[in-house]
Amino acid sequence: MAIKLPVYFDNHATTPVDPRVLDAMLPYFTETFGNAASRNHEFGWKAEEAVENARGQIARLINATPKEIIFTSGATESTNLAIKGAAEMYREKGNHIITQVTEHKATLDTCKRLEKYGYEVTYLPVEKDGRINLEDLRRAITPKTILISIMYANNEIGTVQPIAEIGKIAKEKGVFFHVDGVQAVGKIPVDVQKDGIDLMSISGHKIYGPKGVGALYVRRKNPRVQLASQIDGGGHERGMRSGTLNVTGIVGLGKACELCQQEMASESAKLSKLRDRLKDSIMSRLDEVYINGSVEHRLPHNINISFAYVEGESLLMGINDIAVSSGSACTSATLEPSYVLKALGVGEDLAHTSIRFGLGRFNTAEEVDYVADRVVETVKRLRELSPLYEMAKEGVDISKMKWVAASDSH
Amino acid sequence: MAYSDKVVDHYKNPRNVGSLDKSDPNVGTGLVGAPECGDVMKLQMKVNPETHVIEEAKFKTFGCGSAIASSSLATEWVKGKTVEEALAIKNTDIVRELSLPPVKIHCSVLAEDAIKAALANWKTKQGQGEAQQAEPATAHN
Numbered sequence: 001m002a003i004k005l006p007v008y009f010d011n012h013a014t015t016p017v018d019p020r021v022l023d024a025m026l027p028y029f030t031e032t033f034g035n036a037a038s039r040n041h042e043f044g045w046k047a048e049e050a051v052e053n054a055r056g057q058i059a060r061l062i063n064a065t066p067k068e069i070i071f072t073s074g075a076t077e078s079t080n081l082a083i084k085g086a087a088e089m090y091r092e093k094g095n096h097i098i099t100q101v102t103e104h105k106a107t108l109d110t111c112k113r114l115e116k117y118g119y120e121v122t123y124l125p126v127e128k129d130g131r132i133n134l135e136d137l138r139r140a141i142t143p144k145t146i147l148i149s150i151m152y153a154n155n156e157i158g159t160v161q162p163i164a165e166i167g168k169i170a171k172e173k174g175v176f177f178h179v180d181g182v183q184a185v186g187k188i189p190v191d192v193q194k195d196g197i198d199l200m201s202i203s204g205h206k207i208y209g210p211k212g213v214g215a216l217y218v219r220r221k222n223p224r225v226q227l228a229s230q231i232d233g234g235g236h237e238r239g240m241r242s243g244t245l246n247v248t249g250i251v252g253l254g255k256a257c258e259l260c261q262q263e264m265a266s267e268s269a270k271l272s273k274l275r276d277r278l279k280d281s282i283m284s285r286l287d288e289v290y291i292n293g294s295v296e297h298r299l300p301h302n303i304n305i306s307f308a309y310v311e312g313e314s315l316l317m318g319i320n321d322i323a324v325s326s327g328s329a330c331t332s333a334t335l336e337p338s339y340v341l342k343a344l345g346v347g348e349d350l351a352h353t354s355i356r357f358g359l360g361r362f363n364t365a366e367e368v369d370y371v372a373d374r375v376v377e378t379v380k381r382l383r384e385l386s387p388l389y390e391m392a393k394e395g396v397d398i399s400k401m402k403w404v405a406a407s408d409s410h
Numbered sequence: 411m412a413y414s415d416k417v418v419d420h421y422k423n424p425r426n427v428g429s430l431d432k433s434d435p436n437v438g439t440g441l442v443g444a445p446e447c448g449d450v451m452k453l454q455m456k457v458n459p460e461t462h463v464i465e466e467a468k469f470k471t472f473g474c475g476s477a478i479a480s481s482s483l484a485t486e487w488v489k490g491k492t493v494e495e496a497l498a499i500k501n502t503d504i505v506r507e508l509s510l511p512p513v514k515i516h517c518s519v520l521a522e523d524a525i526k527a528a529l530a531n532w533k534t535k536q537g538q539g540e541a542q543q544a545e546p547a548t549a550h551n
Contacts, residue, residue: 215510311448314476317413317421318530328448328474335513337448349445385478387452387470403444 004143010323011206011360012155012183012302018361024255025210036245037236045246054254058215058284061257062181062200063191070237071250075182075203076106078216079149081241082178082199085227086147087119090176100124100132101343102154104180106201111149120144125273130159131366138169139151142300147176149382152200153183156327156340156356157293158302160184167196172331176225181217182206186260187299198225203250208361210254213249216241225249230364239359263361271359273301274368278357279303281372286379288392292327292346294355299358306350309389310382315355318378322371327354349388349398413475414509420479428468428474430454438532440524444525449473449517451481453524455488455496462493469524475513480504480521493529 008016030051036051038044055066071077089099099111101123111121122140124132132150141148148170153160177205178199184190185200185209192200197218205211218240220224225393233242253365283289288308304327307315314330327338328351337351346354383389390400414423429452430437434546436456443450450473456466467485471478481506503516504510 309472311473311477314421314478317418317475347446348448352448354444385424385470386472387441388472389451390429390470391451398445403446403450 003364003366003370006150006321006323007363007371009357009359009363009367009371010325011363012158012356013325014211015204015208015360017205017210018256018259020259021209021255025248025252028251033375034247036247037234045314047245050251051245051247054257055249056203057254057258057261061190061261062185062202062217062270063215063368065220067240068217068220070218070240071245072214072216072241072255073212073246074205074214075180075201076214076289078201078203078214079097079104079106079180080110081177081216081227081230082201082218083107083147083149084114084230085240086178086199086225087114089226090146091326094142094146096120096122096142097123097132097147097149097287098122098137098140098143098145098175099149100151100394101128101184102156102159103149104128104155106181107149107151115401126159128345129152129297130157130340130344131297132166132292134162134165134169134196137166139365141169141173141175144192145175147178147284149178149180151180151182152190153182153188154293154340156184156338158295158299159346160297160299162297164195166248167290170198171196176223183299186257186264188263189303191217198223202253204253204256206258207260210249212237213246213253215253215363251266254319268300271361271363273302274363275303275357278359278368278372279305280377281369283378285336285372286336288352302357304354304356306346306354307379308350308353309386309392311352312354314316314382315353315375315377319371319374321376327355327356328352396402413533416483416508417479417510418484420508421475424469424478424482426468426482426489427452427470430456430466430468433536435459436532438528438530438535440527440529440531442523442527443471443473443520449520449539451477451520451524453481453484453521455528455531455532457493457525459536464488464491464493464496472533473517473520474514476508476510477520478518479508480510480517481524483507484521484525488525493532496525499525
């Protein structure tokens with residue numbers, strides 16, 4: 001079977017819309033196009049029905065109830081609403097928030113803004129495998145702590161946090177627990193009851209749904225969580241998020257969740273096998289390659305590898321018919337290397353050599369074999385060009401060298 | 411990020427990859443950059459002791475496509491030039507030739523630094539060589 005180029009192995013960045021999701025969405029563009037808030041005619045009723053159906057599909061995926069699902073424009077907005085909304089609502093109770101250093105920027109930048117408004121934020125460090133230390137968390141909680149925000153799984157290194165244990169601690173201490181569920185929901189079992197989650201951000205385009213739609217789970221019982229709305233207007237979504245609902249997007253998100261629930265077990269088993277096939281094929285043919293992040297507590301479809309002595313952007317250029325991403329500074333808009341890898345203690349030189357592979361529903365074994373071959377051949381070629389590989393082979397200890405960086409011309 | 415055709419060409423077909431003998435008195439070696447910055451260039455040149463013309467140049471680079479292209483181009487340009495002419499190569503010349511975007515200008519700066527570092531190393535080696543030749547002369551006096 002010939003594979004179609006370019007190959008897409010960047011499913012943590014986004015995913016293609018599943019054709020079945022697209023089919024479910026289409027009627028709501030031109031036929032059932034009503035505004036779900038139009039209470040007086042059939043166009044509105046039909047749209048509302050579709051929205052409520054989607055609420056149910058999402059709720060069932062995470063063991064919540066439909067009333068606990070709020071629709072947003074995406075997980076970034078959900079996270080903003082959860083953190084800012086809780087901070088505002090409970091500011092009489094306290095002003096301290098706990099999160100951790102490898103969170104997505106949606107969480108980190110939101111926390112930074114709250115710090116400007118006088119909130120205190122603790123950014124817990126992570127261990128070498130990317131997980132937080134539960135004792136650190138316990139010690140960080142004070143009588144003024146109102147929210148803990150820890151992601152279920154990391155988007156760069158796939159590390160899965162000890163969510164259920166964190167949920168227990170949060171419940172014990174009477175602190176609300178928000179989880180960025182973007183990379184985990186629909187991929188591994190997530191249960192807001194079992195895991196003790198009070199708020200959770202969900203993204204449509206990470207689970208084969210459309211871009212521009214997401215959801216926020218907001219617990220209603222044991223305890224009830226209230227949020228100050230961040231977008232005001234017509235009072236939609238129980239006053240928590242005004243704005244006409246993105247019916248087509250919501251229908252898509254709902255269908256995407258339903259498919260994930262049906263297919264998760266078999267899909268994660270298949271992807272885990274493919275991921276291991278990719279990893280073994282690469283690592284058995286190259287020396288000095290390192291896996292970033294926990295091997296044990298990891299998303300089944302993620303692998304993040306550092307290829308020593310080969311810079312990430314040059315590697316991507318060599319495999320330019322394969323879509324992946326890198327922790328190298330050269331590939332980021334800000335020329336900063338990955339802060340996630342830095343937090344793990346991965347040296348900056350190795351951070352520049354890292355590649356993230358995110359497998360997805362539509363990837364095949366043939367694609368895996370192709371990618372592994374191309375990666376291996378490109379790394380070998382670039383090592384021929386690398387002065388660092390040459391020095392390492394000569395037995396020079398690169399870490400002990402004194403480097404003369406480029407003259408500052410900026 | 412779209413690369414210029416020239417950058418892609420240098421990346422796919424880098425010129426003068428390799429190493430020269432560091433201990434050769436006519437070879438200057440420049441090693442600039444830092445692994446933590448994601449850019450390290452090693453540039454070596456063999457200079458004719460009489461004419462001061464650069465006869466051979468080799469490079470190895472750890473860095474992005476633009477860094478590889480900048481150093482590859484540098485080796486192409488210095489070959490056949492005199493030391494003085496090579497020292498006159500500016501990073502802006504490299505930027506223009508490769509159509510480097512603003513965010514990649516530092517790669518061309520590093521290449522210019524590599525040229526200068528290699529020739530400085532050569533000059534130092536020449537200085538030591540002359541001192542050794544001078545000694546026997548004074549000793550005879």
